Amino acid sequence: xxxxxxxxxxxxxxxxxxxxxxxxxxxxxxxxxxxxxxxxxxxxxxxxxxxxxxxxxxxxxxxxxxxxxxxxxxxxxxxxxxxxxxxxxxxxxxxxxxxxxxxxxxxxxxxx
Amino acid sequence: xxxxxxxxxxxxxxxxxxxxxxxxxxxxxxxxxxxxxxxxxxxxxxxxxxxxxxxxxxxxxxxxxxxxxxxxxxxxxxxxxxxxxxxxxxxxxxxxxxxxxxxxxxxxxxxx
Numbered sequence: 001x002x003x004x005x006x007x008x009x010x011x012x013x014x015x016x017x018x019x020x021x022x023x024x025x026x027x028x029x030x031x032x033x034x035x036x037x038x039x040x041x042x043x044x045x046x047x048x049x050x051x052x053x054x055x056x057x058x059x060x061x062x063x064x065x066x067x068x069x070x071x072x073x074x075x076x077x078x079x080x081x082x083x084x085x086x087x088x089x090x091x092x093x094x095x096x097x098x099x100x101x102x103x104x105x106x107x108x109x110x111x112x
Numbered sequence: 113x114x115x116x117x118x119x120x121x122x123x124x125x126x127x128x129x130x131x132x133x134x135x136x137x138x139x140x141x142x143x144x145x146x147x148x149x150x151x152x153x154x155x156x157x158x159x160x161x162x163x164x165x166x167x168x169x170x171x172x173x174x175x176x177x178x179x180x181x182x183x184x185x186x187x188x189x190x191x192x193x194x195x196x197x198x199x200x201x202x203x204x205x206x207x208x209x210x211x212x213x214x215x216x217x218x219x220x221x222x223x224x
Binding site for chain 1: 116152153154155157160208211212218220
């Protein structure tokens with residue numbers, strides 16, 4: 001069964017610190033993996049997308065990695081800010097028009 | 113920019129009422145989706161549509177129906193609302209191939 005597992009479920013860090021969120025998937029075939037950020041009460045917004053051939057991609061203070069062999073991805077946030085407080089959702093696309101497979105998300109809280 | 117709008121941000125309905133949730137996208141996307149999001153469960157696909165007047169069941173279609181009479185509009189219908197349908201409802205759209213989904217702001221529905 002196609003699944004996406006994220007860890008940790010929730011995380012609290014101090015402002016200015018770094019953190020890493022994990023995503024493991026069993027989706028096959030694999031097309032791409034995307035990280036979304038969802039602020040409380042809002043819809044998810046795409047942060048970055050990784051295809052099979054990409055290992056690392058950055059978007060400002062966000063850096064995503066992908067290991068297609070082990071089917072793992074991570075999202076690293078550098079120098080966290082209070083505005084980074086949100087849920088981060090890992091989503092994998094299999095191919096064609098098949099529905100996306102969503103992880104349950106990691107809830108990040110950045111505190112002063 | 114892609115814009116996906118949902119008719120209401122917050123909605124309170126009584127048990128047994130018929131509820132309509134409307135979603136409109138302005139990017140001429142073929143694909144549209146309805147999800148519900150609950151704490152600890154993540155996003156779950158209710159219904160999706162790849163074309164006008166076309167619909168497919170997602171993972172949790174029971175208690176819901178949909179309508180897509182025009183390409184830009186996808187409606188979710190709760191024929192007889194129940195308390196277990198209290199949730200955040202998210203609409204999304206994507207171009208062919210489902211490469212990336214763009215989400216609306218969500219409707220928080222409370223059924224009392």
